[in-house]
Amino acid sequence: MVIVEIPIGPQHPALHEPIMLKVRTEGEEVVEVSVNTGYNHRGIEKLLEKNSWVRGMYISGRVCGICNAVHMQTYVQGVEKLMGVEPPPRANYIRTLVMELERIHSHMLVAAVMAEIIGFDTLFMLLMRDRERVMYLKELVTGNRVHADIHMLGGVKRDLDEVRRDRILSELKIVEERIKYYMKVFEEDYTIMKRLSEVGVIRKSEALRLSIVGPTLRASGIKSDVRSDDPYAAYSEIPFNVVSRDEGDSWARMMVRFGEALESVSIARYTVEKLPQGPAIPKTIPRATKPGEVISRVEAPRGELLYHIVSVGGANPYRVKIRTPSFLNILNTEKVYIGHRLADVPVIFASYDPCISCTERVMVIDEKSGKKTYVSMRDLARVRVG
Amino acid sequence: MEPLIEFLKLIFTALVYPGLAFLTILGLVSQWYRRKLIARLQNRVGPKYVGPAGILQPFADIYKLLFVKELVTGAYTPARLILYLVILGIVALSASTALLPLTPLYIRAEYDVLVFIYLTFYASIAMSLIGLGSVSPYPGFGGVRYATMLLVFEPVIAISLISMVKVLAPNTLSLADALSNPGILRAQQPLQWIFHVATIILAAISFSIALLSKTMLKPFDIPEAETEIAGGYLAELSGPALGLSILLHEVEISLYVFLFANLLIPIPPILPAPLSIVMSLIKYFIVLTILVLVAYSMGRLKLDQALRALIKVPLLLSIISLALSFTI
Numbered sequence: 001m002v003i004v005e006i007p008i009g010p011q012h013p014a015l016h017e018p019i020m021l022k023v024r025t026e027g028e029e030v031v032e033v034s035v036n037t038g039y040n041h042r043g044i045e046k047l048l049e050k051n052s053w054v055r056g057m058y059i060s061g062r063v064c065g066i067c068n069a070v071h072m073q074t075y076v077q078g079v080e081k082l083m084g085v086e087p088p089p090r091a092n093y094i095r096t097l098v099m100e101l102e103r104i105h106s107h108m109l110v111a112a113v114m115a116e117i118i119g120f121d122t123l124f125m126l127l128m129r130d131r132e133r134v135m136y137l138k139e140l141v142t143g144n145r146v147h148a149d150i151h152m153l154g155g156v157k158r159d160l161d162e163v164r165r166d167r168i169l170s171e172l173k174i175v176e177e178r179i180k181y182y183m184k185v186f187e188e189d190y191t192i193m194k195r196l197s198e199v200g201v202i203r204k205s206e207a208l209r210l211s212i213v214g215p216t217l218r219a220s221g222i223k224s225d226v227r228s229d230d231p232y233a234a235y236s237e238i239p240f241n242v243v244s245r246d247e248g249d250s251w252a253r254m255m256v257r258f259g260e261a262l263e264s265v266s267i268a269r270y271t272v273e274k275l276p277q278g279p280a281i282p283k284t285i286p287r288a289t290k291p292g293e294v295i296s297r298v299e300a301p302r303g304e305l306l307y308h309i310v311s312v313g314g315a316n317p318y319r320v321k322i323r324t325p326s327f328l329n330i331l332n333t334e335k336v337y338i339g340h341r342l343a344d345v346p347v348i349f350a351s352y353d354p355c356i357s358c359t360e361r362v363m364v365i366d367e368k369s370g371k372k373t374y375v376s377m378r379d380l381a382r383v384r385v386g
Numbered sequence: 387m388e389p390l391i392e393f394l395k396l397i398f399t400a401l402v403y404p405g406l407a408f409l410t411i412l413g414l415v416s417q418w419y420r421r422k423l424i425a426r427l428q429n430r431v432g433p434k435y436v437g438p439a440g441i442l443q444p445f446a447d448i449y450k451l452l453f454v455k456e457l458v459t460g461a462y463t464p465a466r467l468i469l470y471l472v473i474l475g476i477v478a479l480s481a482s483t484a485l486l487p488l489t490p491l492y493i494r495a496e497y498d499v500l501v502f503i504y505l506t507f508y509a510s511i512a513m514s515l516i517g518l519g520s521v522s523p524y525p526g527f528g529g530v531r532y533a534t535m536l537l538v539f540e541p542v543i544a545i546s547l548i549s550m551v552k553v554l555a556p557n558t559l560s561l562a563d564a565l566s567n568p569g570i571l572r573a574q575q576p577l578q579w580i581f582h583v584a585t586i587i588l589a590a591i592s593f594s595i596a597l598l599s600k601t602m603l604k605p606f607d608i609p610e611a612e613t614e615i616a617g618g619y620l621a622e623l624s625g626p627a628l629g630l631s632i633l634l635h636e637v638e639i640s641l642y643v644f645l646f647a648n649l650l651i652p653i654p655p656i657l658p659a660p661l662s663i664v665m666s667l668i669k670y671f672i673v674l675t676i677l678v679l680v681a682y683s684m685g686r687l688k689l690d691q692a693l694r695a696l697i698k699v700p701l702l703l704s705i706i707s708l709a710l711s712f713t714i
Contacts, residue, residue, distance in 0.1 A: 006523050006615070014613035028689060117613045119604055119686030125428035191605050191685035342527070343614050343688045 001026045006342065010039045014117055014346035017356035019330070021349065025342050033337040033345065035330060040356055048320040053079055054285060056317060057151060060307075063322065064355055065146055066106050069098045070300040072151040075320070077232055078296030078309045079153060082289040090280040091155040092234040097168075097271040098141055098148050099233070099298075100264040104175065105134040106301035107215075107257040107264075110353040111182060114254060117346045118195045123185065130178040137171050140164050154282035165272050172272075176265045183258040186251075196251035200336050200348035203248055210332040213325045214303020215260060216352050218244040219252035226299035240267050250351035257353070288315055302326055302353050326355045395491045404488040405480040412644070413636035414444040416674055423675065424682050444636075451629030458624040462522040465627055471519065472630040475512030478505045479637050486645070487566040488663065494562040499551045502561055503544045509638050510536050510600065516631060517609065517619030528618025531689055532609035535599055538696045542596035546589040546704040550649045552711040553582045553589075561645075568652035581710060588707035590650050592700035594677065597646060599696060601639045603681040608689050640670075647673035 009020035018039035024032040044063055048056045060075035061068040073095060080087065087095075112127035135145045142148040143158060150156050186192055202212065207220035217224055225242040227235045243259035245252040293310040303325030310319040329352040337345055399405055418433055418441050425432025433440030459465040482505035484493045495501070514536060517529020548559070555563035574582075599606035610618035623631055647669040687695065 004523050004526075006527070013616055115685070119607060119611065119613065120684065122424075122428050122682050123685075125430065129429050189685070191687060194687055194691050195685060341688050341690065343608075343611065343686075346613050 003031060008345060008349075009036075015349070016113065017354070019354070019356045021345060023337070023342065023345055028341045028343070030337050030340050030342060030345060033334050035334055037331075037356070045320055045322060049317055052315045053083075053287065053289065053317065054153065056320070057153065058149065060320075060322075061147060061149060061151075063324075066109065066355065067102060067300045067302065067305070068146070069095075069102045069148040069150065070298050070305055071322075072148070073099060073233065074296050074298040074305050074307045075309070076151045076153060077298070078294045078307050079289065079317075081294045081296065082292055082309065082311050083153065083286045084290075085154045085286055087155050087282075088278055088280060089234070089276040090159075090278050091282075093271045093275050094141070094156045094158075094160055094280055095151060096234040096238065097160075097268050098138065098150050100268045100271070101134055101138045101141065102148070103264045103301045104179070104261045104268070105131050105138070106353075107261040108134065108179070108182075110257060110350065111186070111254060114196075114250075114347070114350050115192075117350050118191065120189075120191065123182075127182060130175070130182075133171055133175050133178075137168055137175070140167060140171075152282055153285050156280050159280045160272075160275065165275070168272050169269065172265055172269055176262065179258060179261050179265065183255070183262070186254055186258065193251070195343075195347055196254060196351070197247075197249055199250045199340065199344050200351055201247070201249045202333070202336060207248070211328045212303075212332065213328055214300070214353075215256045216253055216329050217303065218242065219256045220248040221246040226297055226304050230297065232298060234271065238267055238270050250347055253351045253353075289313065300325055302355055303329065324355065326352070330354050330356075399484055399489060399491050400480060404483040404486060406476070409480055409483060409637045409640060410633065412670075413633065413640040414448065415441065416640050416643075416671075417444040417636050418442075419671065419674065420678050423678050427679065427682055448629050448633055451632070452626050455625040455629075457626050460622075463520050463622045463624075463627075467519050468516050468623065468627045469630065471512040471515050472627065472634050475509040475634045476630065476637060478508035478512075479634070479641050482506050483641065485561050487562040488666075492562055494560055496558045496560055498560050498562070499548055499564075500559075503547060506638075506641070507540060509634060510540060512634065513609075513619060513631075513638075516623070520619075520622045522622045524615045524617065524621040525619050525623075527615045528609040528611075528621065531611075532602075532619060534689065535606065535608065535692065535696070538693055538701065539596040539599045542592055542696065542700045542704050543600060545708050546593040546596070546700075547649075549585055549704065549708040549711040550589045550593070552708075553585050554649065554652060565648050565652075585707045585710040586650070588703045588710070590646075592704035592707065593646060595700040596696065596704075597642055598677065598681055599692065601642065602635070603639075603677065605681070605684040605687045606692055607686055608692055611686060643674050643677065644670050 003024050003026050006023045006025060007020060008023055009015045010018040015021075020036035020039070022032075022034045022036060023030055044059060047059050051059060056079075057072060057076055061072040063071045108127055108131040112124045112131065115121075115123035115127060138148060139145045141158070141160060141164070142150045150158060186196075202210070202216070202220050204221045207217050207222060212220070213224075221244060223242045223244045226232070227240070228242050240263050243256050243263060245256055289311045291311055291313045293308070295306065295308050297304055297306045299305070305325060306323040308319070308321040308323075309317055312318045330349075333348075333352065337348055340348065401407060421443075422432040422440070433443035436442040436446045457465050482502050485498050485502050486492065487494075510532070514529050514533040517525040517527075517532060519529075520526065551559055551561060551564045554565075554568040555561075598604075602608075602610055610620060612618075615621070620628060620631055644666070648666050650673065651669050
């Protein structure tokens with residue numbers, strides 16, 4: 001049979017971000033998929049090197065629109081470690097609240113995108129409508145709907161008062177009900193079950209071998225979560241469960257996200273109810289660090305987010321290396337598509353909850369010979385796996 | 387003089403009512419209705435600005451595609467072939483309306499339901515060939531997917547239509563008889579009546595599922611699956627070719643839903659003509675509403691799942707209903 005090459009992306013209705021999946025099919029069956037990246041490089045890491053520690057905070061927040069608070073958290077907690085600054089408990093609670101709100105809306109977004117990809121437009125619209133409540137909550141806490149910008153070296157920028165606390169609690173109740181409802185829809189709807197179950201299965205051993213992270217890993221039956229393995233912010237004081245499932249397919253990934261969103265609601269409620277007294281906003285902002293390096297990691301909505309920050313002293317970082325969860329999840333899973341139908345490719349891709357703007361920062365220049373050599377991101381990912 | 391008047395009447399039937407113009411207007415008004423309905427379902431407003439409550443929006447869209455937008459011809463799109471195909475489809479659908487008893491002048495013959503099936507089959511062929519005629523992989527996939535589904539839904543539509551007509555017009559198998567003087571309303575034995583109603587229900591279920599797939603409504607919008615093959619058979623079309631393809635799709639939906647609504651809920655023959663047409667339209671919108679609400683509360687199936695679903699339920703039910711209609 002003739003093999004047809006179908007380009008999905010970089011501009012395609014199924015993808016909301018610029019990436020290209022070159023799909024080779026034999027009839028409807030997929031025989032090969034290769035992931036092409038490089039459409040969205042912005043030089044974020046270089047920008048971080050060129051700017052001061054405080055400005056770097058805002059740049060790291062701009063790596064990604066959806067998970068901006070976790071990027072800021074990773075950067076800020078790393079820099080705080082270098083500076084020897086400890087944020088007050090109240091600030092840690094507020095940071096946790098914002099990050100959990102972010103997780104809720106991120107998981108609702110990917111559920112909506114998944115609904116759209118399987119052609120369930122009605123569910124997409126309703127999910128996006130209810131996601132707006134979470135955005136409103138985020139605005140209530142931080143003053144901004146999308147970019148939280150709540151972090152500050154040594155604390156947070158805005159405190160939470162009593163009036164807003166009550167409002168958050170009443171809104172969280174509605175959000176929880178809606179998430180439970182949509183979880184039920186994903187569990188029971190005929191077309192969703194038909195399209196998602198048994199599609200893109202990643203077994204436990206395979207998930208470990210491919211260095212998969214986040215809900216995609218937890219859906220393959222491995223309970224790994226930075227929030228419980230290596231607690232940061234206020235997570236060591238907050239009780240919560242790590243949600244996992246054993247099926248390993250696209251449906252399990254969505255179910256893990258819904259379970260996590262419900263956990264996030266309870267974490268958010270806990271942080272608001274048990275908010276410690278004391279100051280949250282730092283009086284002075286430190287400007288310089290001692291020489292040293294630090295690795296900082298955080299559980300982003302898509303998985304483990306890692307910053308490697310190197311300082312040689314002074315007002316700017318020497319190097320900031322960012323490794324985002326999507327980098328591992330997208331590039332290492334090319335083989336999962338093979339044997340599925342063409343219609344399954346966008347479903348599997350969306351089930352990883354890909355975030356391209358996070359991932360695209362790599363540019364390799366051979367400085368020794370003075371030549372610019374480009375190494376594709378796919379090769380880099382393979383090097384990492386090997 | 388008489389042949390000339392007859393000829394003019396025929397032209398009027400084909401071009402104005404219930405032919406091309408009527409079908410176009412009905413199709414576009416129902417597109418507006420469908421869009422409005424889906425919008426309300428999805429917490430949106432829907433068409434709003436052109437005409438009262440946006441009712442003229444589909445007309446404006448089609449006008450713009452036909453007369454303002456350019457027909458881009460390239461290596462990927464044999465534009466003229468596609469235009470011919472679309473026109474073939476629209477003409478075939480308009481011609482088939484002559485078999486419906488909407489005007490005093492309609493064509494009626496025994497077994498003319500077969501002629502109707504034959505004529506409307508051209509619309510499906512045209513849609514499939516629009517995709518296959520293009521060189522680009524997206525429309526190619528759309529065309530292949532539609533052609534594959536066509537092998538299942540066309541038999542289902544034909545079988546269930548024949549069994550419905552057989553119950554409503556047992557002696558002649560004529561569409562006009564089935565629609566204007568349905569046999570089910572005549573006096574008959576209770577047992578026979580029960581069997582007739584059962585046949586109609588079985589045929590209606592299979593027909594409506596096949597209709598969703600023929601008209602590419604969800605969960606069978608596989609040939610145009612936007613998030614998989616970027617609009618499928620329409621992906622490479624532009625300007626007039628796109629406008630006419632959309633028109634062909636709308637006209638097909640309207641014609642089939644109109645026929646289905648009127649076969650499903652028979653009108654007593656005592657009503658005067660204008661009133662019966664109003665009644666027909668009311669039934670049409672009721673059935674359209676139900677179909678659209680069902681369709682848009684679902685996602686899209688995969689091709690193999692859709693084929694399996696079509697063979698499992700509608701094909702089986704339609705064969706049972708055909709057997710029932712011929713034995714009783």
